[in-house]
Amino acid sequence: MHRTIEEIQLKSKKVVTGAANVYLVMVSFILIYIFNSVSVFAITLMMFSLLSLHSSGMDYLRLMKLPALFIIPALMVIAFITPGEELFWIFTEEGVNLAFKTFFRTYASLSIMVYLITTTSVPEILFALKKLRLPEFVVEMMSLIYRTIQIFLDELIRLERSADSRLGFSGKKNMLKTSALLAHSMFVKSMERAEKLNMAMESRCYSGKIPEPSSSSSGVGYVLLVVTVIAASGVIL
């Protein structure tokens, strides 16, 4: 049984907390995309891997493995279609180089994203986005959708468990039918949930304001350090 990302985030040891993480991640994204070089990617990957390994350990490695199913075939296509001198079999030298670079870019970016999601809660991310002038209405909808997702995922887990105990997932045909039935149940629950959410908001005088979380940012020193190293490596290398 795997832990959800929210559970990892709850337990992780954080050197930087709160909205500062969001700013760190955004600046890092911008920097590596400006420099766009393999050495910057490699250094970024290393730094964020260290930060993430420190905070969430093995869970970080597990999350980094996830996209392999997409990345491996896509990289092979790149190595194949890019014109240039044939290196071996169907792959060209330029192709392999491009695939190599794409590989590093992908994993550098991925390490940044995984770092963000394993250390920062969604409300903290939303709060940072609000500070960065994302329209209040969008933040409000995102917050409500997030709360709905929390409830729906809990409900779905319980539904799946009971369907499983009545053998709903034995065999592919049953599985498909069961999933459709669960989707239907979730649809019915959605309708009820909309009604309940509306009442809950009304009974507490909702007027469009979603409060900020009470967490505060810390670890600004680390943020500056990481950003400086990326920038320096981009300029020097």
Add this chain to the structure above:
Amino acid sequence: MIELRDVWFSYNDREVLKGVSMEVRKEEVVILLGRNGAGKSTLLMHLNGLLRPEKGEVIVNGNPVRYDRKSLTKLRRLVGFVFQNPDDQIVAPTVWQDVVFGPENTGTRDDEKIREILRNLGLEGYENRLCNSLSGGEKKRVAIAGVLAMEPEYVVMDEPTAGVDGVGMKEIAFIVRELREEGKGMIISTHDLDFAKAVGDRFLILDGGMIIYNDAWIDYSLAERCGIRTWMSEGEVVLVPHDSCLPDGDFDFVAVMGRSAKERLEKEGIEPDINTAGMERAFLRAIGGARVMLVCSRSMMDVVRREAATYPVRLRLYEREVDEYEREGVHNRGGSGRSGAHHAERTEGH
């Protein structure tokens, strides 16, 4: 004071409330009892304007409720509503965000006050926790905190004890008493008689869309008949006046109370198992699960009936005149005796 006057409400053509009138004062805990589906939630949702009566009116602190945006906001600051399922109530992702949700939206946020509420409810240090990572009991307390943060004068709680364990129930009883001390008026729906008795100042029973009972004390047998949860046991006390004929059937104990009753049993040649303190011991055995026949002098019948209402004991009256019984013959003795007793019980309740 919140007052409901002749409130009617129907839901999908089904009439749920058929002329409900009631009131809640400050510093008073009113308990709303009734079966699942009796319309308790529907009634409660009228108290803070979540539902609008089809007929009749709601009057809060002397002012009839109006249903425009502004009046509703005022009403809802005055009357807080704690939903049965905390997941239905919690709107924001983290504990802090949800608790300050109400005050933030009404523009009356007072962080110091809110921190105090969190402390009182044992939620200190939970501020940044995601609500979906909490246990059921913690969620319940977050839901209550979110309502108290709005500093309402009245608090409505919809079935706060449903699905809660013994410790949780005591916690909720404690919170209710504290709020009452602070001077809040409360109306709480429940189907747990023991909780109701522990916190309630006045008891209403909602049945068939109407308030069929409204009193400062609550009768056990009525509660049981209305589907309210009491101490469930197989036991019962069958109360027989000394001049009735005696019921058939298996009894674990025969108890006797009063001289005429003793004489009667002697005449019948029955040796009672319980001779002294007959009523009380009969009650206790019945609570423990036994079937007890209590033969009682007619003059003391009322005492027994009155006393029985205090305890979670099922009392069934068996009364049948001796010569009436002899006229009808033996064959339908048990059956008609039972229904007769049932009838007597019914009329007693209303």
Add this chain to the structure above:
Amino acid sequence: MIELRDVWFSYNDREVLKGVSMEVRKEEVVILLGRNGAGKSTLLMHLNGLLRPEKGEVIVNGNPVRYDRKSLTKLRRLVGFVFQNPDDQIVAPTVWQDVVFGPENTGTRDDEKIREILRNLGLEGYENRLCNSLSGGEKKRVAIAGVLAMEPEYVVMDEPTAGVDGVGMKEIAFIVRELREEGKGMIISTHDLDFAKAVGDRFLILDGGMIIYNDAWIDYSLAERCGIRTWMSEGEVVLVPHDSCLPDGDFDFVAVMGRSAKERLEKEGIEPDINTAGMERAFLRAIGGARVMLVCSRSMMDVVRREAATYPVRLRLYEREVDEYEREGVHNRGGSGRSGAHHAERTEGH
């Protein structure tokens, strides 16, 4: 027979089960008691392979459970699981579709049998009703029907009485007894002591990840201490042996039991309110909400303790030697008396 042998399970680094061993036989109703969050559901989910123990094993009808697809299918047909909230269990739009869901997945659908199950549960004529239009009680019965349709030998029920009213609770008790009659083995988690006593053959208490109690009868005070719901009341009986010093504090009644106790009270110049049938009347008053001091001859202490376990009454032992008390002085009398009593109670339970 289903057997759990030294089962360990943890969830997010939190150890929920720490070596649980237990068994359920056919034609037996085992009641699993425990607080909210004690791990009752986690334990139950091991019984039909929804969770896999980290250590230890589950043995069903003599065969250790294996966790491949095929073995699990067999296991789940043998052991049905009724979830706490029917809304989490009902997956299909209509009653009929939901009840045949299980048998259809296993390919063992028998319409005649299913019709009979629906009849027995009072769901005849409901076949084409939409599940979301049913009442709570009806949904619960549909959920049970859906499990019975798979014709399991064992039925697991997770908190069937949570949030159910008095009538619903009786219905469920009735269904459980019927299933037992049919020879099914059952394990039911609950935190309602009265329901437990009404249907259970054997009682387990899960606390701190371990089964701390396993017996064919259940002690009231232990249950209360473990957070199980009993008859909640303010009342209690403070039991004082005749040779102890007497406790301070307000009591609604003083009851006396046994000659030595009577003599003691006489010597102290205290007139008891309850002279005859002291124990039983003290119990009854406490159930009704009163605080009663029961002074009892030392030789009869055990009788009182044994009897108290049968009734929903809180018994607290107060015992303190007269000269010990005089040595320590008056100032910490109440406090240490209380904690002493508490200690005595604790040790009594284990």
Add this chain to the structure above:
Amino acid sequence: MHIMEGFLPPLWATFWFAVSLPAMAYGAVRAKKLINENPRNRALLAVAGGFIFVLSSLKIPSPVTGSCSHPTGTGISTMLFGPSVTAFLSAIVLLYQALLLAHGGITTLGANTASMGFIGPLAGWIVYRGLKDRVSMRMLAFVVAVVADWFTYVVTSIQLALAFPGVSFIKSALTFMGIFALTQIPVAVVEGIFAALLISYIVQTSEDRLTRG
């Protein structure tokens, strides 16, 4: 099919943000309008977003894990609120898939929103308008889901081919399509069947409700 975080070169990542941002913004404006018309729509929109998300967490038998039945959710949302609001909701859901499941990505959010939140549903919507009243509800759901799914996958392949054109853009696009066809064609069919089943259950529920009043 999501493009993973970091896979697109900076230029193309920015380009797709530029493409989908207007759609999202327009959707947000529309959504706000819906709420101003009736405040109850706020809850309905929030729940619709949650529903789209939760559909992609269902277990569906397919060669790849995760990211399934998104087209069904966006399909239902398109029917309820129209394509632009769906684009807005999809963008939020896609962000949450990145944040909560590590599917897709943040820098590729623009590209993924274009393919899954806008162009795919739009194609499905056009098919829906064309076939409505001509085939059964089940058939309609199947075709719409399959078309939306395939369009999403074709658009994704084109996005990849634009970023990595090789000798010719066409050849590159076909290669990407070819390699992902292995997984995406069966997934689309499975999702079509799933959508058809789901719609038939929903129809069953709502018809019953209608006949009962």
